[in-house]
Amino acid sequence: MSSSESIASVTGNQLPICCTCGVQYGAPRSDCPICLDERQYVGWDGQQWTSLAELRAQGRRGRLEEEGPGVLGVGVEPSVAVGQRALLIRSPSGNVLWDCVGYFDDDLAVEIEKLGGIRAIGVSHPHFYGAMTEWGRAFDVPVYVHAADRAWVGRPDPTIEYWTGDTHEIAPGMTLINAGTHFAGGTVLHWDADPEGRGALFSGDIFLVVMDRRWVSFMYSIPNFIPERPSTIRRALELVEPFSFERIYGAFWGRVVVADGEAAVRRSAERYLRFALGDGS
Template sequence: MPAPSSAEPAADPAAAPSFDAPGNLPLCVTCGTQYGASRSDCPICDDERQYVPLTGQAWTTLEKLRGPSHRGSIHAQGPGVLGIGCEPSFAIGQRALLVKAAGGNILWDCQAYLDDELAALIRAEGGISAIAISHPHFYTTMAEWAREFDAPVYLHAADRRWVGRADDHLQFWKGERHSLAPALTLYRAGIHFAGGTVLHWMDDPDGGGALFTGDIINVIPDRTHVSFLYSYPNQIPERPETVKAAAAALEPLRYERLYGGWWDRIIPHGADRIVQESARRYLAFTRG
């Protein structure tokens, strides 16, 4: 995944101080995860799929981010899809996607920054009916978003242990698929994390279908292929059997477009073919 932004706010690398309000809960500077209480470590960064910087663990808060250094941003990312992030980027540069579906807007993935101005812009687009997140690196401030829009957050139960802040809005689903609406379905791909999830939108405005993947399926720079890694910063490949199973689960789906995990990482045409071809290429290399 991308390296942290050089524009991240300064933070004390010592243990997180005491916090007494939701906006002042500890927020990891490196990965953007918000925790429900003070702590000296970030389990997500301690995991081999992320990292702790050489300078050590550092903390900030959402309230500090809301100062003059950052602001929310919304940009079109495709037909019926708006990207939501902040400028300058924070943590690993996460951005969320507002999927403007017929039955109500779905927030796909999450990013840490949220203030009153950004919430008002989202409400002007129809608000948020539900939130679905691909994996723990995008959990960030999901509880803040859920409370702001009174929206349920759908997470795969296999990744429950990584939740940093409990909230009644969190809904844990099990199994291989979960329907959010008649044309919106979550699939467990199991890549990157055991509960690694993708979202299939069957009736996007272009009519060709769309797949939202975060970096469960990662779009490479020239958009001709995708990649599958267990750890992006530490460059650990995903297990072949996991990629094979994910490709088989997604093979029946039709989707012209694929939306990756960062700004403009989008495959505009032939995405379903590209995913299957990429899986075959990956398996050929990893199996010798």
């Protein structure tokens, strides 16, 4: 974050944020395309908007809490919209922020600067774009979004880098993988140099860590319970197969597979496909 710039001077303070999905847009509008899509929903009281300034005035504050070795959760209290938390991956080669939230303030930025700042931001899919442009601008770092999801970006900005293909390294030992579940650009992040030396996968809800944290699932729409297509799941498995990982960090506080992550993905996919395709009893 620039030493001469405080949050109070950032132009995004008054920009609209959808109350249902938490995504910030670059100009006022009547609807939220992300919520109109069948993978999300418009709030039951109709389209509602807020802003960073309003959220701070309501008493929202940032939350930083350890989620695993070398990994800090970055969230908001009280929660905003979907309620996900981001993850600050603390690496000797520079910290990476995985996914984003629809909130940002000076205190949160200062605390993250004390931890070494951020060298890059990677985002899994549109529901977790949050205020990603605000974060990228404040820390003057690239925000990596897969080009397949470019049309969903609500606040385009030069800080956003659209990558293509199946994989893309954004920092030493940190590789984005276009798994393609949930959204065409649905992305997971692999960290091969985690402190335990076994690798870690950051999945957002592209691979959804479920309540029984030995398992994950794969959904086209999570709130509307639309299952993912078997062919898409098979492609995702092929893409992550070369990567080793013990832990899987999901989208929400505490949703972490702490052991046997590779096997958890395989057996979860096998179970899903068995039920989806009607194979076996």
